[in-house]
Each structure stands twice: as C-alpha cells, then as structure tokens.
Amino acid sequence: xxxxxxxxxxxxxxxVMLFLLAAGLTLVLGIMNLVNLAHGSLYMVGxxxxxxxxxWTGSFLLGLLIALPAAALVGIAVEVIALRNLYERDHLDQxxxxxxxxxxxxxxxxxxWGPRALFIDPPSWLSGAVEILPGVPYPxxxxxILGIGLAVAxxxxxxxxxxxxxxxxxxxxxxxxxxxxxxxxxxRLYTLVFGLGAMLAALAGVMAGPIYAVEAGMGEQILxxxxxxVVIGGIGSIRGALAGAVLVGxxxxxxxxxxxxxxxxxxxxxxxxxxxxxxxxxxxxILMAAxxxxxxxxxxxxxx
Amino acid sequence: xxxxLLSLDGLTKSYGAVVACNGxxxxxxxxxxxxxxxxxxxxxxxxIGMVAGELRPDSGWIKFAGxxxxxxxxxxxxxxxxxRSFQITSVFPRFSALDNVALAVQAQxxxxxxxxxxxxxxxxxxxxxxxxxxxxxxxxxxxxxxxxLAHGEQRQLELAxxxxxxxxxxxxxxxxAGMGREDSARMVALLAGLRGEVAMLLVxxxxxxxxxxxxxxxxxxxxxxxxxxxxAEIRADVQVRRAYLGEDGAEPC
Amino acid sequence: MSVPPYRAVLFAGLAFALALPLLAxxxxxxxxxxxxxxxxxxxxxxxxxxxxxxxxxMVSFGxxxxxxLGAYTVAILSHHDMTGEAFATWPFEIGGxxxxxxxxxxAMAVCALAALVIGAISLRTGGLSFIMITxxxxxxxFFFFVSLETYGGDDGLSLLARSSAGPLDLHDPAxxxxxxxxxxxxxxxxxxxxxxxxxxxxxxxxxxxxRRMRALGFATTRTKLAAFVISGAIVGLAGALMxxxxxxxxxxxxxxxxxxxxxxxxxxxxxxxxFGPVVGAVVFFVLxxxxxxxxxxxMIVFGPLLVLAVLFAKQGLWGLAAQKLARHD
Ligand SMILES: Nc1ncnc2c1ncn2[C@@H]1O[C@H](COP(=O)(O)OP(=O)(O)O)[C@@H](O)[C@H]1O
Ligand SMILES: [Mg+2]
Numbered sequence: 001x002x003x004x005x006x007x008x009x010x011x012x013x014x015x016v017m018l019f020l021l022a023a024g025l026t027l028v029l030g031i032m033n034l035v036n037l038a039h040g041s042l043y044m045v046g047x048x049x050x051x052x053x054x055x056w057t058g059s060f061l062l063g064l065l066i067a068l069p070a071a072a073l074v075g076i077a078v079e080v081i082a083l084r085n086l087y088e089r090d091h092l093d094q095x096x097x098x099x100x101x102x103x104x105x106x107x108x109x110x111x112x113w114g115p116r117a118l119f120i121d122p123p124s125w126l127s128g129a130v131e132i133l134p135g136v137p138y139p140x141x142x143x144x145i146l147g148i149g150l151a152v153a154x155x156x157x158x159x160x161x162x163x164x165x166x167x168x169x170x171x172x173x174x175x176x177x178x179x180x181x182x183x184x185x186x187x188r189l190y191t192l193v194f195g196l197g198a199m200l201a202a203l204a205g206v207m208a209g210p211i212y213a214v215e216a217g218m219g220e221q222i223l224x225x226x227x228x229x230v231v232i233g234g235i236g237s238i239r240g241a242l243a244g245a246v247l248v249g250x251x252x253x254x255x256x257x258x259x260x261x262x263x264x265x266x267x268x269x270x271x272x273x274x275x276x277x278x279x280x281x282x283x284x285x286i287l288m289a290a291x292x293x294x295x296x297x298x299x300x301x302x303x304x
Numbered sequence: 305x306x307x308x309l310l311s312l313d314g315l316t317k318s319y320g321a322v323v324a325c326n327g328x329x330x331x332x333x334x335x336x337x338x339x340x341x342x343x344x345x346x347x348x349x350x351x352i353g354m355v356a357g358e359l360r361p362d363s364g365w366i367k368f369a370g371x372x373x374x375x376x377x378x379x380x381x382x383x384x385x386x387x388r389s390f391q392i393t394s395v396f397p398r399f400s401a402l403d404n405v406a407l408a409v410q411a412q413x414x415x416x417x418x419x420x421x422x423x424x425x426x427x428x429x430x431x432x433x434x435x436x437x438x439x440x441x442x443x444x445x446x447x448x449x450x451x452x453l454a455h456g457e458q459r460q461l462e463l464a465x466x467x468x469x470x471x472x473x474x475x476x477x478x479x480x481a482g483m484g485r486e487d488s489a490r491m492v493a494l495l496a497g498l499r500g501e502v503a504m505l506l507v508x509x510x511x512x513x514x515x516x517x518x519x520x521x522x523x524x525x526x527x528x529x530x531x532x533x534x535x536a537e538i539r540a541d542v543q544v545r546r547a548y549l550g551e552d553g554a555e556p557c
Numbered sequence: 558m559s560v561p562p563y564r565a566v567l568f569a570g571l572a573f574a575l576a577l578p579l580l581a582x583x584x585x586x587x588x589x590x591x592x593x594x595x596x597x598x599x600x601x602x603x604x605x606x607x608x609x610x611x612x613x614x615m616v617s618f619g620x621x622x623x624x625x626l627g628a629y630t631v632a633i634l635s636h637h638d639m640t641g642e643a644f645a646t647w648p649f650e651i652g653g654x655x656x657x658x659x660x661x662x663x664a665m666a667v668c669a670l671a672a673l674v675i676g677a678i679s680l681r682t683g684g685l686s687f688i689m690i691t692x693x694x695x696x697x698x699f700f701f702f703v704s705l706e707t708y709g710g711d712d713g714l715s716l717l718a719r720s721s722a723g724p725l726d727l728h729d730p731a732x733x734x735x736x737x738x739x740x741x742x743x744x745x746x747x748x749x750x751x752x753x754x755x756x757x758x759x760x761x762x763x764x765x766x767x768r769r770m771r772a773l774g775f776a777t778t779r780t781k782l783a784a785f786v787i788s789g790a791i792v793g794l795a796g797a798l799m800x801x802x803x804x805x806x807x808x809x810x811x812x813x814x815x816x817x818x819x820x821x822x823x824x825x826x827x828x829x830x831x832f833g834p835v836v837g838a839v840v841f842f843v844l845x846x847x848x849x850x851x852x853x854x855x856m857i858v859f860g861p862l863l864v865l866a867v868l869f870a871k872q873g874l875w876g877l878a879a880q881k882l883a884r885h886d
Contacts, residue, residue, distance in 0.1 A: 035685055085868055091685055092616045093867045096824055099817045100863030107856040224696055224813065231689045274706055281700035285693040289678055292690055296682045356772060382774030394769045396762055407762050411774040416759040417783065423755045469774065 002136050007257045008250065009132075013142045015249025016149025020204035021226035022233070022241040023156055024197025030236025030302055031169060032190055034083060035091050037098035039201055040219025040226070041105035042078075046071040046202025047214045048109055051118040054209075060123040064206050068199050075198025079191055087190070102220065110216040120209030145207050152200065153242055160238055169193060225252070228288045234298030243299055248284045255283035307370065309334045309503050310355070310473055315364035316527075317350050324350040326527030327364070332473065337495075337504045339514045342524035348507040349391060351524070352477050355505065356388040357381045369472065382411060385472030389462040391481060391507075397451035401442055401461050404450050405433035408468035436464040440494055456487030463494060473503040480510050492516055515539075563882040567832070574738055578731040590730040591802075596842045597737045598798045603822040603834025604744045605791030610820070611829030612752055613784045614764030615680075618688045618816050619695030622675070623668040623789040625811030627796030629702060630664035632714045632806040639717045657720035657727070664797040665790040671698075672789025676782045692813060699811040713807025720801055727801060737798055741835070744791060749831045760784055761829070792819070825866055827873025836875040 021043060028034050046067045054063030082101065086094050121127070122141040129137035160166040168189060204222070205214075212218065229248050233240025260276030267275065279286075291299065308331040317325040325347040332338045340348050353359035355366060357378035366374045368384060376384075396404050406429045410416070413428065423429055437443050440460040445453065450461060459479060466474050479495065480488040492513045498504065499517070508514045514521065515535050522532040523544050531537075531544050538544055574593075581589040602624055609615040637644045637653025645651045654660055679690045708714045719727040727733045751757050762770045763777050770777050800806045809815065818841070826837025844862070848855035870877065 029685065035688065082864055082868075089867075091688060092610070092820075092824070093871070095616065095618060095688060096817075096820060097864045097867040099821070100860040100867070102860070103856040103863070104860030107854045107860065111854050111857065220813070224692065227689050228693055231686050231693075235685060274704065278701050278704035281704060282697045285697035285700075288690065288693050292682055292686065293678060296686070298686075358768075358772070379771045379774050379776050382772070388772055390769070390772075394766060394772075396765045396769070398765060399762070403758070407758065407770075408773050410755055410759065411770075414774075416756045416775070416780055419755045420750055421755075422750075422753045423758050424753060426755075429755075465773070 002133070003257075005133070005136065006138060007253055009138060009142070009146070010257075011250035011253035012246065013145050013149075013249070014253055015246040016146055016153075017204045017208060017222065018226050018229050018249055019149060019153060019242055019245035020200045020207075021222060022229040022245050023152075023238060024200045025226055026230045026233065026236055026238065026241045027169070027193055028197055029230065031193055032087050034087055035094045035098065036083065037095060037223065038078065038101035038105065039197065040221075040223030041102055042071050042075050042198045042201040042219075043205035043208070043222060044105065044109060044214075044216070044219035045074050046198075046205035047120070047209050047218065048113055048118070048205075049202075050206040050209055051120045051214050052113070054120055060121065060210075063120065064203075067206050068202055071202030071205070072195040072199045075201075076191055076195045078198075079194040083194070084187075084190070105219070106216045113216075115216070117213035117215040118209075120206070120214065122210040141210055148203075148207070152203070156238055165192075225284055228284055232288055232291045232298055234300040234302060236302035237298070237300040240298055240300035240302075248287065251287050252284050255280040259283070306333055308332060308367075309336075309369060310505070311365075311367045312351070312355065313365045313367075315351065315354055315366070316362045317347075317354060317359055318362060323527050325354070325361075328524065328527060328529050329364075330522045330529050330532055332503050332505060334472070335500050335503050337499050337506065337517050337519050339506045339508055339518035339521045340524055340529075341508065341511075341514055341521060346524040347527040348524055349477055350527075352388065352475050352505070352507060356386070356475055382469050382471070383414070385470070386475070387466045387469045387471035387473075388475035389459075389466050389477060389479060391477035393455070393458045393462060395450040395453075395458055395461050395465070398449060400447050400449055401437060401453065401457075401464075402430065402433055402446040404461055405436050405464045405468050406430060408436075408465040409433050412469045433464075433468060436468045437461075439467060440464045441490070456483050456490070459483060459487070459491060460494070463491070467498075471502055473505060474498070476504060476506045476508075478507055478509060480508065480513055488513070561882075563879065566878070566882060570832075570835075571742075578734055587730070590734050592842070592846075594730070594734045594737050594802055595799075596838050597734075597741045597835075598795050598802060599819075599822060599841065600835040600838035601737075601741050601744055601798065602792050602795035602819050603826065603837055604741070604748060605788045605795060606819050607823045607826075607829065607834050608748065608788040608791065609781075609784050610823055611827075611833070612757060612764065613760045613781060615781060615785065616688050616820075617679075617691040617785075617788075618813070618820065619675075619691035619693070620788070620792050620819050621811045621813065621815035622691075622695035622698045623672060623792040624796040624799070624815060624819070625702065625806070625808070626668050626671055626698065627664040627793030628800035628806040628810045629708070629714075629796075630667050630793070631660045631720065631797045631800040632716055633708055634660045634663070635716050635718070635720070636708065636714060655718060655721050657722040660720055661794060661797050665793050668793025668796075669786050669790040672786045673782070676785035676789070680778055680781055680785065692816065695811055695813060695816055699808050699813075702808045702811060709807070711808065713805055713809075716800060716804040716806075719804060733801070737802075740794070740798070745831060745835070752829075752831065756780070756783075764829075821863060823873075825863075825873055827876030827879070830873065830875050830879060832879075833873050833875040836878075837873065840874060 021039060025036065025039050028036050049070045050063040050067035053066040054060050057063065078101065082097065086097055126141040126144050128140050130140045130143055132138045160169060225248055229241060229244040232247065233244030259280040260273065263276035263279065310332040313329045315325050315328045328347065328351055340351065342348055350359060354361050357376060361374060365372065368386060373381060409429050409432045434446060437446050440463050442457060442460055442464060445457060450458065453461060480491050483491060488510065495517055506517060518535060520532060521535055521538045522529045523538060531541050533541065577593055578590050581587055606617065606620045609617060634653045635655050638655050643650050643652050675694045679687055682690060703711050722736065725732050725736060759775055759780050763780060767777050796810060822837035822841050823834055825840050826835065827833030844859060845855065848858050
C-alpha cells in the first residue's frame with residue numbers, strides 16, 4: 001500500500017517534468033503550428049548549463065538561476081535563426097529541420113562537455129527525506145519538483161486564461177491574421193512564447209539533473225514521451241497537456257513498478273522479466289494508441 | 305408530383321451554439337434545376353455539405369433516388385449519381401486539367417487496384433475526360449497544369465470534373481463566385497446547357513443567374529427554408545421580399 | 558539521334574552500378590562493394606518510405622519499425638535454425654530457416670501485417686498526430702526488442718551466416734551486391750510504373766487534396782492503407798537485406814534516429830521522384846563518410862546542413878537535377 005503511494009508520487013513527479021516540456025511544445029504547436037523536435041535539446045542545454053554553473057558557484061540555486069535565462073536565450077536564438085523560417089512550411093519540413101537541430105545540439109554538447117555523464121547535486125536543504133506519512137519517508141527534492149511543477153501549471157493557467165498576454169496568445173492561436181489585424185506584433189509574440197517554452201524545458205532539465213544523468217541525448221528520452229503527452233492531451237491545449245502528463249507519468253511509473261510482478265504472478269518469473277518488462281516500457285505508447293482510437297483528436301481537442 | 309430525386313426533411317446541424325441549419329427541407333424532381341438563395345450565414349453551404357455527405361446532420365433525413373442516404377459516407381455517394389463542386393475552387397493544382405478530369409472518371413469507373421497500365425495513356429479514362437473538358441470549353445487547355453489556369457477556367461474545370469462522374473444530381477455551391485461578368489455569363493450559359501439533362505441544386509448569390517437558371521427556388525433564412533416556388537412566385541412572395549430581398553429590392557449581400 | 562540528358566544520366570548511373578564490383582577489384586578498393594551494398598539497401602528503404610511520403614503525403618516518422626522488424630525476422634529465423642529449437646509449436650511447428658526464399662518473403666509478410674495494424678490505427682488521425690503515432694508505434698517495437706532477452710535484448714543478435722539463396726553465395730560481396738542491386742532495380746521499375754498507374758495517381762490526388770478525392774468518390778482511407786502496407790513490406794525487405802549485410806541486428810535498427818535518417822534520405826533525394834531515394838542514399842552516405850573523415854563530430858555539420866537543405870533545397874537533389882535535365886530534353 002505504502003509502496004503504491006510512493007510510486008504514485010514518483011509517477012506524479014515524472015508527470016510534472018513531462019508537463020513542463022509538453023506545455024512548451026503544445027503552446028508552440030497550437031500558436032505557431034510548429035513541430036519542434038529540438039525542444040528536448042533545450043531541456044538538455046538547460047541541464048548542462050546548470051550542472052556547470054552549479055559546479056562553479058557551488059550552489060544549485062545559482063545554477064538554476066543562470067541556466068534558465070541562458071536556455072531562454074538559446075531558444076530565442078534558435079527561433080530567430082532557424083525556426084522562424086519554418087512557420088509557413090509543412091510538418092515534414094519542420095520535423096526534418098528540427099531533427100537536424102537535434103543532431104547539432106547533441107553533438108555540440110558532447111564536444112563542449114565531453115562524452116561522460118554529469119550529475120547535479122541537489123541543494124543540501126533538499127537532499128534529505130520528508131515523512132509524508134508517519135513512517136513513510138520520501139525524498140524532499142522530488143517533493144519540491146512536484147510543488148514547483150504544480151506552481152508552474154497554475155502560473156501558466158493564469159497566464160493564458162487571465163492575462164492580456166494570454167489573451168494575445170489565444171488570439172494568435174485561434175487566428176493568426178486576425179491577431180495581426182488587431183495590431184499584435186506576431187513576430188515578437190512568437191519569440192516570446194518560444195523563450196517561455198525554452199525556459200520551462202530548461203527548468204525541467206535542471207530538476208532532472210539530480211535524478212537522471214545529464215548526458216547528450218537525454219533530451220530525446222523525455223521529448224518523445226512529452227509528444228505522447230501532447231497528442232493524448234489534444235494539440236494546443238494546456239489543460240490537455242497537464243492531464244496527459246499526469247496520465248503518462250503515472251502509467252509509466254506504475255507500469256514499470258508493478259507490471260512485471262503482476263504478469264509474473266500469473267505466468268511465472270520468466271514471463272515477468274520478459275513480457276512484463278516489455279509491456280511496462282511500451283505502456284505509454286499503448287495508452288496513446290488506445291486514447292487515439294477512442295478520441296482521434298486527443299482528450300481536450302482545441303477548438304477549430 | 306413525380307417521385308422526387310432528392311428530398312430533404314428536417315435537416316438540422318449546429319456548431320456549438322450556432323444552429324447553421326434548423327429543420328431545413330426541400331424536394332428536387334429528376335432533371336430539375338433548383339436554386340437555394342439566402343443571405344450570408346443562412347446555412348446554404350451547410351445544407352450542401354450535408355447532402356454531399358461531408359457533414360453529418362444532427363437530425364433529419366436525406367433521401368436520394370428512393371434511398372435513405374443520411375448516414376452514407378461521402379465517398380459512397382458519387383456512385384449513386386451525386387456530385388458536388390466546391391464554393392472555394394478545389395482542383396488538383398499539380399495535375400493538368402485533363403488529369404484532373406481523368407481522376408473523376410477513374411473514381412466513377414471504380415477500382416484503383418490491379419491496373420498496371422499508365423493511366424495517362426489509358427483511353428478508357430482519357431477519352432471521356434477530354435469530352436467533358438470540351439463540353440465546358442477547356443478542350444484546348446487540357447495539358448495545362450491546373451494551378452496555371454485562370455480563376456474562371458478553374459471553375460469550369462470544377463464543372464468538368466462534376467460532369468465526369470455522370471451525376472444525376474449536381475450540387476453547385478456558388479459556381480460563379482469570384483468571377484468577372486464575362487466568365488460569369490459563360491458559366492451560366494454552360495449550366496443552362498445542362499438543364500433537363502441532370503438535376504441541379506444550386507447555391508448562388510447572383511440573382512440574374514438564379515432567375516435565368518432555376519425552375520424552382522428555395523429561400524433560406526436562419527437555417528430554415530422559408531419559401532419554395534417558381535421564380536415568379538418567389539419574386540411575388542411578400543415574406544421573402546421583406547425578409548430577404550428587402551422592401552426596395554436592394555441587392556442582397 | 559541523341560539521347561536526352563535525363564536518360565543519359567540514368568544510363569550512366571546504371572552502367573556505373575553494374576561495373577562497380579569490377580572497377581573496385583581493378584582499383585583494389587574491395588571494401589567499396591560493401592559500401593555500395595549498404596547504400597543500395599538504404600536506398601531501398603527510402604524507396605519504400607517515398608511511396609507513402611512522396612507520393613501519398615503521409616509523414617511517417619516510424620518506418621524504422623519495419624526496417625527492424627524485417628531484420629529481426631531474418632535474424633530470429635536464422636537463430637532458430639542454428640539452435641534447432643522450434644520458433645513456435647502452436648498451432649503447428651515452425652522451425653528456423655536460413656533460406657532467403659522463405660525468410661525474406663516472410664520478413665515482408667510480417668512487416669505488411671504490422672503495417673496493416675499500425676496503419677489502420679494511425680490513419681484515423683492526420684497531420685501531426687499521424688507523425689507522432691507512427692513514431693510511438695516504432696518506439697513501442699523498439700522497447701519490445703530491447704526487453705526481448707531471448708533474442709539478445711539490448712545487445713542485439715548475431716547471425717551465424719548470411720541467408721542461403723540457391724546457387725548464389727551471399728558471402729561473396731559481389732554476388733550479394735548484385736542481388737541487392739537487382740532488387741533495387743526491380744523496386745525502381747515497380748515505382749516508376751506504379752506511380753503512373755491508377756493507384757499511383759489516386760494516391761497523389763489524395764496527397765494534394767484528400768477532401769476533394771473523397772468527394773469524387775475515392776475510398777481514400779483504403780487507398781492510403783494499401784500504400785502504407787506496401788511501403789512497410791518494402792522497408793521490411795530492406796531490413797532483411799541489412800541484417801544479412803551486417804550479419805547482426807539490434808534494437809538500434811528500430812530507433813527513431815533511424816526513422817529520421819530514412820526520412821532525410823527521401824527528402825534530400827527528392828520527394829515523390831522515382832530515383833530520388835537512390836540519390837538521397839548516396840548523398841547521405843557520402844556526406845557521412847566525408848564529414849566523419851574530417852571530424853568525429855560530423856553530426857555538428859550534418860545537422861545544420863539538413864536544416865539548410867530543408868530551407869533552400871526543398872525539391873531535393875534529384876528533383877532539382879531532373880528539372881534541369883528535363884529542360885534540355
Ligand atoms: N465549421 C463551422 N464552425 C462553426 N460555425 C460554422 C461553421 N460552418 C458554418 N458555420 C456557421 O453556420 C452558419 C451557416 O453557415 P453557412 O452554411 O456557411 O451559410 P451560407 O453558406 O448560407 O453563407 C453561419 O453562421 C456560420 O458562421
Ligand atoms: Mg456559403
């Protein structure tokens with residue numbers, strides 16, 4: 001029972017990380033109609049910069065504070081140099097060009113930081129465990145991730161639903177020409193949204209540092225599940241991204257934790273390590289296929 | 305009245321809160337040229353979309369040639385003799401004019417599989433296609449890529465594609481939309497030439513065209529058909545004049 | 558009588574391909590035959606993808622799944638042939654085999670079946686969702702093979718030997734090369750023929766305006782699905798050949814990077830052109846070779862090159878060349 005609670009929390013924590021990436025992806029998709037495979041690269045760049053900065057300064061927080069604006073700058077540079085020319089192109093061009101960007105970033109990171117994986121130490125005041133229930137410790141850092149993720153989700157919701165900027169974003173999303181006619185500077189808006197997305201991705205990357213390895217190619221390990229989240233949630237929908245992220249995070253974590261055991265109980269230990277492990281790593285993709293069969297446009301299809 | 309070719313009954317379709325069609329109904333006899341008029345937003349395109357099968361009605365019935373086709377998929381309707389042209393020109397830009405029409409012939413012939421012959425050398429497809437192009441006056445432009453054709457010519461090409469599927473009823477959504485006076489007159493003359501041969505359900509804003517072509521007219525307003533009758537009856541209908549043509553007979557939008 | 562330049566280029570290419578093993582022998586560049594074989598296999602994968610991508614407008618980002626599935630079919634059958642254990646005992650006993658005449662068509666059939674299932678689900682969606690769901694299915698199969706410990710899991714599976722093909726000895730580089738060349742030529746001939754037949758024209762019509770095609774009375778989903786299945790089978794055959802070429806398969810055959818590479822090959826060569834994938838495979842490979850001679854981090858150049866190619870050479874190299882050549886026709 002306690003194990004389930006712990007795994008659910010782990011699942012939520014993965015869901016939060018996925019949400020931070022998926023939010024940027026889905027905004028860029030909904031507003032600019034751009035498929036950006038290189039979004040995971042910003043996550044990776046954020047993690048690497050934070051790792052270096054934390055090493056120099058000896059402070060996780062300073063690392064974070066340096067990594068976020070730095071990643072936003074990288075994101076904006078990418079938008080201005082390459083992606084801006086892709087908005088009017090079809091998805092195929094976008095996929096291929098941003099695939100090229102991934103190759104570039106992975107290699108660049110490997111050249112600058114070397115082939116070895118880095119690790120970021122969590123700040124000392126978050127390195128312990130918290131008793132979430134009497135006798136049930138849970139890593140404080142993971143709890144912090146959960147908290148930050150929820151705060152960001154709330155902030156995004158407020159930003160998009162309640163503010164002038166959000167209104168502008170939504171106007172841009174539903175009708176580019178109209179937004180242009182309303183005198184909204186579409187170019188600046190796009191760059192802004194892109195920088196915001198980059199910052200969220202980098203935030204996820206920094207938070208991933210103490211949990212997963214910081215290495216070239218780490219972006220794609222989370223990017224593809226993040227796309228699964230976007231598609232499950234419905235393209236362009238922040239609400240969908242949140243729901244999808246929680247679903248995917250929990251399905252993946254619980255699947256890995258319990259599926260081998262469940263299958264093993266029915267079919268024996270050999271099946272547990274074979275079929276169980278296979279099913280667990282396929283779980284989120286099966287989930288996506290099921291959702292799309294049931295609702296081809298995702299759980300919360302944006303209007304239009 | 306003889307058994308109608310098409311009969312619509314109580315067709316309703318809404319988009320969220322907007323009720324685009326609200327219990328619309330009308331009947332078309334074989335060979336009849338029937339125009340639907342009404343201001344912008346009256347639901348004419350939505351009505352055509354439901355008859356063509358692209359939109360699924362929320363409620364109501366569509367009967368064609370004695371058969372209930374309310375839920376028949378779009379791609380199965382042309383085989384029954386139902387063909388449509390689009391309000392926004394919708395041809396295959398990279399293909400030549402003849403290729404465009406040949407595709408329509410191929411659809412009508414059924415079966416894309418099995419044949420390994422070069423379809424562009426296939427007389428079974430090319431000959432009927434060319435005949436249709438000639439009929440709409442595009443015979444000399446057969447080899448021109450559709451994207452290069454002038455707007456008026458593309459509309460004519462649309463009509464040729466419609467004819468190629470040997471329809472019994474043609475759905476025409478604003479066939480003269482965006483045309484100059486000259487092109488428009490040519491299109492009206494072409495359509496007039498089809499009268500009696502195939503039935504037409506025609507949405508048109510150009511009143512001269514409507515009164516020149518239609519044997520009967522339905523007037524739509526707010527998603528309903530508020531009147532149906534001969535051109536003379538419609539002209540005389542007080543309700544129509546007030547609701548749509550405007551008391552002073554001003555140009556409808 | 559003069560030969561039109563377009564034809565002349567094709568004939569020159571064919572002559573070069575036929576003479577290559579001889580040339581390589583004379584020049585002492587024996588490894589070139591192996592490289593050419595590899596290029597041809599990648600080209601075959603490109604030809605398969607081009608069918609749906611170039612002619613059908615379906616952007617599959619998961620075609621490595623079929624590449625890997627075809628490769629694994631050959632490898633697994635060969636593995637069972639070696640161990641003597643049956644692959645399956647129910648509903649009837651299926652043993653292993655190294656006979657190309659059995660294993661290769663079986664690889665194609667497996668891929669066709671997988672493509673039927675994947676296509677039937679994916680084609681319910683369009684646009685971005687289609688890209689992502691094809692990617693997701695490929696990832697699914699990727700992880701399936703990663704956790705398939707019986708067949709090597711992460712580490713992959715070695716083939717004891719290449720397939721046996723009647724009188725041919727596929728271990729002889731030249732013989733294997735010529736067999737692959739023959740298959741590629743056949744695939745090119747089929748594409749050339751088929752792209753102008755009714756099926757091909759219908760597919761291109763769907764690519765350009767699916768809504769209009771449906772209004773004309775085409776069963777568009779069925780047509781697309783048929784193309785998807787054929788495409789999957791061809792890419793599966795390419796995988797089967799690659800398994801023979803490298804005598805080794807691993808989950809990396811199904812990785813999303815591989816899907817991206819096949820996509821890049823098709824686009825670099827020229828979408829919806831018959832010979833584009835061959836040109837694309839050559840260019841891809843030459844770039845990889847040249848750049849990696851120069852720096853181990855060749856991707857840092859290749860990545861931006863890909864971006865530039867997308868931005869400025871959308872028609873692909875063969876697309877551009879064919880246009881130039883046709884003008885002198
Ligand atoms: N896809 C749609 N989504 C939402 N509203 C629509 C859509 N299509 C049409 N409408 C609305 O339905 C009403 C009828 O539209 P339409 O059938 O195009 O009228 P008409 O062709 O007579 O101008 C209009 O108010 C229009 O705004
Ligand atoms: Mg209309």
